[in-house]
Amino acid sequence: MTSSSLAVLLALALLSNGCAPLTPPPGQGTHLRYAPREGATHGWVGGPDEPSAPESERPQRLHLRQGPRETGPVVDPGGVEDTGSALAAHLAFLGAVDEVSASAHRISREMSTLRASHQGIAGAGNGLFVRHLEYKESVEALTLLSALKFTLPALRAAAPATLGMGFMVGSGGVMMGTRMVVSAEWVEMMRRLVRAGVLSLPAVSAAVRIQAGQVMMAHGELPRGVREALGEGPEVRGMRVTDRAGAGMAEPPGHHVMPQEFREWFNKRGFTGEMDIDRFCVRLEQAHHQAIHGGGNWKLGRTWPGEWNRMIMETLLEAEADAGRMLTRNEILKNVAERMKEYGIPMKFIRRRGR
Amino acid sequence: MSDGRAWRGNVKARLYERVRERGYDSLTAFAEARPTASLVKLAEELGPDDIAGVQVFSGLLGEAEQHKQVTRLVRSMLVRMLFESIPEGWPSVMDDATRGEIALALGTWTAYTPETHKVRVKQARAALRATPPPPGWRPLGPDDELLVTLLPDEEV
Numbered sequence: 001m002t003s004s005s006l007a008v009l010l011a012l013a014l015l016s017n018g019c020a021p022l023t024p025p026p027g028q029g030t031h032l033r034y035a036p037r038e039g040a041t042h043g044w045v046g047g048p049d050e051p052s053a054p055e056s057e058r059p060q061r062l063h064l065r066q067g068p069r070e071t072g073p074v075v076d077p078g079g080v081e082d083t084g085s086a087l088a089a090h091l092a093f094l095g096a097v098d099e100v101s102a103s104a105h106r107i108s109r110e111m112s113t114l115r116a117s118h119q120g121i122a123g124a125g126n127g128l129f130v131r132h133l134e135y136k137e138s139v140e141a142l143t144l145l146s147a148l149k150f151t152l153p154a155l156r157a158a159a160p161a162t163l164g165m166g167f168m169v170g171s172g173g174v175m176m177g178t179r180m181v182v183s184a185e186w187v188e189m190m191r192r193l194v195r196a197g198v199l200s201l202p203a204v205s206a207a208v209r210i211q212a213g214q215v216m217m218a219h220g221e222l223p224r225g226v227r228e229a230l231g232e233g234p235e236v237r238g239m240r241v242t243d244r245a246g247a248g249m250a251e252p253p254g255h256h257v258m259p260q261e262f263r264e265w266f267n268k269r270g271f272t273g274e275m276d277i278d279r280f281c282v283r284l285e286q287a288h289h290q291a292i293h294g295g296g297n298w299k300l301g302r303t304w305p306g307e308w309n310r311m312i313m314e315t316l317l318e319a320e321a322d323a324g325r326m327l328t329r330n331e332i333l334k335n336v337a338e339r340m341k342e343y344g345i346p347m348k349f350i351r352r353r354g355r
Numbered sequence: 356m357s358d359g360r361a362w363r364g365n366v367k368a369r370l371y372e373r374v375r376e377r378g379y380d381s382l383t384a385f386a387e388a389r390p391t392a393s394l395v396k397l398a399e400e401l402g403p404d405d406i407a408g409v410q411v412f413s414g415l416l417g418e419a420e421q422h423k424q425v426t427r428l429v430r431s432m433l434v435r436m437l438f439e440s441i442p443e444g445w446p447s448v449m450d451d452a453t454r455g456e457i458a459l460a461l462g463t464w465t466a467y468t469p470e471t472h473k474v475r476v477k478q479a480r481a482a483l484r485a486t487p488p489p490p491g492w493r494p495l496g497p498d499d500e501l502l503v504t505l506l507p508d509e510e511v
Contacts, residue, residue, distance in 0.1 A: 288359045298367065304467070305470075311466050312466075315459065315465070318462035319455075322457070335462075341408065342394050344360075344408075
């Protein structure tokens with residue numbers, strides 16, 4: 001990694017982290033901040049992920065659409081867009097990269113302070129790089145949300161805001177100028193379920209309504225299977241500003257839903273990369289965690305262990321024996337989601353690094 | 356019901372309090388009055404915010420052990436699981452997706468089966484594979500004829 005790209009990375013990390021005092025230069029008030037203006041076309045300035053990557057590696061779904069009422073980047077779920085808009089987005093993107101590069105120079109000065117004051121650049125850089133990845137993921141997650149006819153006017157510089165983010169409803173929505181927040185877990189969950197094929201984008205769109213400043217789940221309109229997979233209430237309750245742990249910025253006290261001892265088994269069934277079992281972790285109260293692993297005194301029967309890992313793996317292994325084939329990732333995910341409901345485990349996934 | 360409230364306080368006391376409030380003197384009576392409802396549905400009826408399906412099952416099992424009716428409970432669990440997976444009944448054409456669906460229902464059934472009955476459940480599954488039930492088979496309770504043939508009572 002070149003020093004300049006490292007600097008950009010660190011700049012991004014700092015911007016998304018918000019731990020460094022960063023003042024935009026005069027006249028660049030929109031630096032990593034989007035201020036809606038009527039009728040004008042605005043660049044996506046908050047998503048300079050992978051600034052050094054070639055264009056083909058950037059998210060192809062992000063386009064800038066020019067329209068009388070649309071004031072921000074809109075994601076086209078199908079990834080099809082006219083080239084003019086794509087070009088405009090590209091130019092805006094490059095502009096944003098330039099801005100970031102400029103600020104990177106300023107930040108490099110800040111960094112020397114950091115270097116002196118902390119345990120050393122290697123350690124700091126490591127953590128910052130992870131944060132950069134988180135940031136990139138949040139941008140990707142938001143491209144999904146914007147497919148729900150949200151525009152994304154502001155990617156604020158403060159750290160948790162990169163995930164627990166403010167949205168403004170654009171052309172397809174109902175209101176402008178009111179902020180609302182969606183939890184990182186909710187964004188993550190939607191993204192995972194869509195990727196896993198459990199949910200389709202139209203289903204998510206249909207599931208979300210804007211009401212009085214809140215993102216509401218329109219449960220009544222969800223197909224039963226989807227509703228089962230999502231659970232009833234926690235998503236709505238989960239829509240809130242998250243803390244650093246909730247936003248995945250700190251190591252959360254998370255527990256793997258799919259037993260880590262069977263990591264290889266899950267790998268072979270498609271749980272890799274973005275769908276790695278490390279991405280399917282939940283936070284549980286200690287008593288809850290102990291109970292589902294066989295602790296506590298909740299069990300009334302003697303002859304059934306009910307222990308979570310055994311329950312999950314026995315189900316899946318026996319099912320494969322019956323089916324005479326490997327289970328697909330979606331089948332596994334749906335089944336695990338059903339067990340989670342039965343065990344009262346929140347369907348709010350966080351990410352955790354494996355052992 | 357997934358913010359952890361189901362696991363606070365005295366789970367058993369809460370469970371039986373709700374059962375009594377609904378006019379039943381046992382969890383089994385409550386559940387048998389809803390023979391095709393899933394564990395989650397049973398739990399939602401008893402306490403949408405603070406009772407989990409798995410707790411309902413543990414209560415049912417405790418009662419079944421006490422009254423030597425575990426086989427009947429195991430049969431009733433298959434009814435609930437098949438009703439979730441194939442509500443229209445056993446398919447006439449077994450495509451790959453349906454095969455996976457049924458396999459997962461049977462796998463879940465096995466995992467919910469107490470150790471004492473595991474072998475018999477596996478034999479019942481083998482019998483189902485060897486001789487599939489007629490299309491449209493849709494057991495609606497633990498007394499379903501074919502189901503009783505697959506897993507007859509042995510406790511007396």
